[in-house]
Amino acid sequence: MTSPNFLIRPLTKADYPQVVEIYEHGLDTGHATYERHAPTWQKFSSVKIMETAFVAVEASDNTTVLGWVTAAPVSQRAVFHGVVEDSIYIHPDARGRGVAGALLDKLIEVCIELEKWAIHSWIFPENEGSKKLHQSRGFEKAGTLTHMAKMPYGELKGHWRDTDIWEKLLPKPDIPV
Template identity: 90%
Template sequence: MSRNFHIRPLTKNDYPQVVEIYEHGLDTGHATYERHALPWEKFSAVKIMETAYVAVEADDDSTVLGWVTAAPVSQRQVFHGVVEDSIYIHPDAQGRGVAGALLDKLIEVCIELNKWAIHSWIFPENEGSRKLHQSRGFEKAGTLTHMAKMPYGELKGHWRDTDIWEKLLPKPEIVV
């Protein structure tokens, strides 16, 4: 399959389309616990911006088809090599290989940044995201159940289970 899109770093100018795509995910009810997109200033502060990429039409560098980023899983220094991914594709771009290409790019960049694991929190109902992550070597590490009543487990008045998927990357060299 020839790619009719390319991947480039996400910029502030892309952010209105990033938000639009994210809101499509919010509308599904199976993409995130969040209720609203963050303003650019907060988004760019909580994400590892070296991992932020968009897929754009090959003949139109301004039409965003999807995006990917990573964020630290913890503020504790001991976990600096573990990130959580976010990947969202415009509904009209699904089935074109955009998600796989973006996730491949994220994995590549995380290895370059000496990360050693990527986590993805996926609602069990989000079959597309599960299949995508499995296709890239992620393994299900466990499930946080609604029984735990964790503060991040409620969405629109319902408690949700969340599957944790993990991809272990090559261990970076330890410099002493």
């Protein structure tokens, strides 16, 4: 997938230092994840569905990462093999360029190819940008989990966090009975 100023390609190990930098920008906001630290490449590549891992890069150099997207299984239970949770992070300097929408579109396309039937996204209610992005791609708010975790750091120190669950149902794959 391309745009006049960026292209989307599979995420590689060589991209990972920039992926971590972008992830840490999200961590610094206090509105992106419950995690406190970026995982190692080994951990990241073992918990993500790597066929769904993509980066948007500057078209001019094909190496400057503007953002990334991946999916991970929501459960290890076999009955949920078609349901994934997305992760999407955009470098602050790349916002407003269509990067997030293009990455999420690519993820949806690949999840359909992989015969997934739902994508979930856990979004803090304060993360307006992520809510609007997901809503623009047909995700619907499925519910809110209250008091999920007490955040022990950052600007929201000591506050319990709610999490909204957003869901996009994909076409049902043909599964033999």
